[in-house]
Amino acid sequence: MNLSNADLAIAQAREFDIVVIGSGGAGLMSALAAARAGARVLLVEKSSLLGGTTAISGGQIWLPGNPHMEDLGRNDDRYATLAYLRQVTLGSVPEQYLEAFADAAPGVVTFIESATDLRLFAVDRPDYHAEWPGACDGRSLEPLPFTHVNPAGYPSVRRSRYRRPVTSVESRQNSAADLADQREKNGQLTQGAALVAALVEACAKAGVEIIANARFHDFSFSDGRISGVRISDMDGGVERAIQAHAVILACGGFEWNTTLTKAFFGTVPQLPVSPPFNEGDGLLAGLCVGAQLANMGESWWTAAIQIPGEAEDGQAAARNVVRELALPGSIMVNRAGHRFANEASSYNDLGKAFLRFDPKSCTYPNDKAWLVFDSNFKRRYNVLTVSKNQPPPDWFIQADSPALLAKRIGVSPVDLQHTVAAFNDQARHGVDQQFGRGDSRHDQFYGDIEHKPNACLAPLDVAPFYAVPISLGNLGTKGGLATSLEGAVLDREGNAIAGLFACGNVAASWMGLGYPGAGGSLGPILTAALLCGREIVRSIGFQDLNAV
Known part of the structure; x- marks a missing residue:
C-alpha cells in the first residue's frame, strides 16, 4: 500500500x-x-x-x-x-x-x-x-x-x-x-x-x-x-x-548523495546508474548509533552515459555502457585523446581507470572520456539507444576525419589522429599491444565472435567518425x-x-x-x-x- x-x-x-x-x-x-x-x-x-x-x-x-x-x-x-x-x-x-x-x-x-x-x-x-x-x-x-x-x-x-x-x-x-x-x-x-x-x-x-x-x-x-x-x-x-x-x-547505498560521494571518492564526476533514492539513509542512521564502516572507497563502477531526455523518477538518468566498448571498431579516449584502458575489460575494473591520478599534471586525466567509432561500426551494430538502421541523433558528434572530430570534442587533433592510427595498425593484425583488448575470454564474450582475427578489434577508417561522451558511472556503492x-x-x-x-x-x-x-x-x-x-x-x- x-x-x-x-x-x-x-x-x-x-x-x-x-x-x-x-x-x-x-x-x-x-x-x-x-x-x-x-x-x-x-x-x-x-x-x-x-x-x-x-x-x-x-x-x-x-x-x-x-x-x-x-x-x-x-x-x-x-x-x-x-x-x-x-x-x-x-x-x-x-x-x-x-x-x-x-x-x-x-x-x-x-x-x-x-x-x-x-x-x-x-x-x-x-x-x-x-x-x-x-x-x-x-x-x-x-x-x-x-x-x-x-x-x-x-x-x-x-x-x-x-x-x-x-x-x-x-x-x-x-x-x-x-x-x-x-x-x-x-x-x-x-x-x-x-x-x-x-x-x-x-x-x-x-x-x-x-x-x-x-x-x-x-x-x-x-x-x-x-x-x-x-x-x-x-x-x-x-x-x-x-x-x-x-x-x-x-x-x-549512497551514490545519489553528492556530499558522501565526494567525501569518500573524491572529485572525479560520476553518474549514478540507479533509481534516485539511494542517498545513504541507512548508512547515516547506522553512524548515529555507533556503527563501524568498511570498504568505503569502493563502488560497483562502470562506464556510463547520460542520454539527453532520459529520466528516472523525475531525475536525469544514466545508463551503463558495456558492449559498445568491446565490439570491434570502437575505442575510448580521455581528454587528451589517448586510450587509457582495455575497453572490453569488466566494467567494474574499467571504471577504476577513470579514477587514476596523474602526479605530474596534478589532474585526473581520465575523468572525461569519449567513445569514438566510425561509420562501419555504426552500420554493423546498435549503439546505445540508436539502432544500426537509424540516422545518427544530435548527441552523436560527427566529423569527416579524426582530426576534425578531435576539434569538435575538445581534444588534441594530433594526439587523436595518432591514437586512431596506432590502434588501426594493431587492429589489422588482431593484437592490441597496448592493453590486450580481446585477449581474454571475457573480452571475447562481449565482442563479435564472427569478426576475425580478434572479436574486439577492427580499424576505424571509414568516415564519418562519431564520438559520444562517457563518464565514470556508479551502479551502487x-x-x-x-x-x-x-x-x-x-x-x-x-x-x-x-x-x-x-x-x-x-x-x-x-x-x-x-x-x-x-x-x-x-x-x-x-x-x-x-x-x-x-x-x-x-x-x-x-x-x-x-x-x-
Whole structure:
C-alpha cells in the first residue's frame, strides 16, 4: 500500500517481529526468509515502486557451485572458488566471509526456486578473469521469463526504462525485438524485474506487509537495544514509531548523495546508474548509533552515459555502457585523446581507470572520456539507444576525419589522429599491444565472435567518425556498515549492535575491492540477505527453515 497517515497509524498499532527498510533484492530476500519461518514482517520502501536497483538490473546472480552449472556440463569446486575469490578481492575481505559465501551460495538457488515460482538458468559465460586459477564458466545465473501478477494491495514492481523482456542470451538473437513485444503483451518479465517480481509475489504469500512512499528517519530503543523505527510519508509529515524485535537495513547505498560521494571518492564526476533514492539513509542512521564502516572507497563502477531526455523518477538518468566498448571498431579516449584502458575489460575494473591520478599534471586525466567509432561500426551494430538502421541523433558528434572530430570534442587533433592510427595498425593484425583488448575470454564474450582475427578489434577508417561522451558511472556503492557473517551491524569495537542488521549495498560488500563475474554484486548480496533473515528468526525463537 502507498503510505497515508491512516496507513501509518495502522502500522503503528500492529506488532511486528522484523521491520525491513528497502525493497531491493536484499530487502525482499531477507523479508521472505524471515516470513517463511513464521515472523511477522513489515517492509518499508522509500519510493512508490518496489525493487530498487535490482529491478532495473540485468538480474544475473554470481553463485559458485550452483546446481544449474551441471546443465552446462560444468563442475565447480569449493577450493577453486576460494582461490579465485582471494585473488579477486586482493586480500580486502576476511577469509571467513569468503568461505561463508562459497558454502551458502548453492543454497540460495534452492531457496529461490522453492520459495518462489521463479526458475533460473546458468549462463554459458566465463568469469570476469577467466584465465585466473579457480575461474569457471557457468557461475552466473539469470531468471527465466516470469509472468507477473501484482499482489492485491502491493505497490507495483519497478521496471527498467531500457531493458526489454528478453534474457541476455535472447538479446543477441535477431528475433529479440519480436519476442520482447510478445512478452510485454503477456505481462512477462525478465532479468532483474523478473527476480523482484517473483520475490514480491512470494512475500505476499508469506504474509509480508509492505508500505511504500515512506521515509525512514531513525531508530527507537528499549532496554538498551534497537526496538523499531520511526517513519513518515515522503513529505516529512507526522512521524510514527513502528516497534519490532529487529530492524534490517536494506535501503541501498549512497551514490545519489553528492556530499558522501565526494567525501569518500573524491572529485572525479560520476553518474549514478540507479533509481534516485539511494542517498545513504541507512548508512547515516547506522553512524548515529555507533556503527563501524568498511570498504568505503569502493563502488560497483562502470562506464556510463547520460542520454539527453532520459529520466528516472523525475531525475536525469544514466545508463551503463558495456558492449559498445568491446565490439570491434570502437575505442575510448580521455581528454587528451589517448586510450587509457582495455575497453572490453569488466566494467567494474574499467571504471577504476577513470579514477587514476596523474602526479605530474596534478589532474585526473581520465575523468572525461569519449567513445569514438566510425561509420562501419555504426552500420554493423546498435549503439546505445540508436539502432544500426537509424540516422545518427544530435548527441552523436560527427566529423569527416579524426582530426576534425578531435576539434569538435575538445581534444588534441594530433594526439587523436595518432591514437586512431596506432590502434588501426594493431587492429589489422588482431593484437592490441597496448592493453590486450580481446585477449581474454571475457573480452571475447562481449565482442563479435564472427569478426576475425580478434572479436574486439577492427580499424576505424571509414568516415564519418562519431564520438559520444562517457563518464565514470556508479551502479551502487559497496562500502557501508560493517556486519557479522549473519548480518548483525557491528559497532566500532566489533560488537553487534543489538537489534540492528544490514544487507545489500548499505552494508560493506563481501567482494571487497573486486568483482568476480556477471552478477558478482547480486549473488553475494542475496546470499548475505538469506543468512541475515534466517539468523534473526533463529535469534527470536522461530523454527529453522535452513533446508527450505
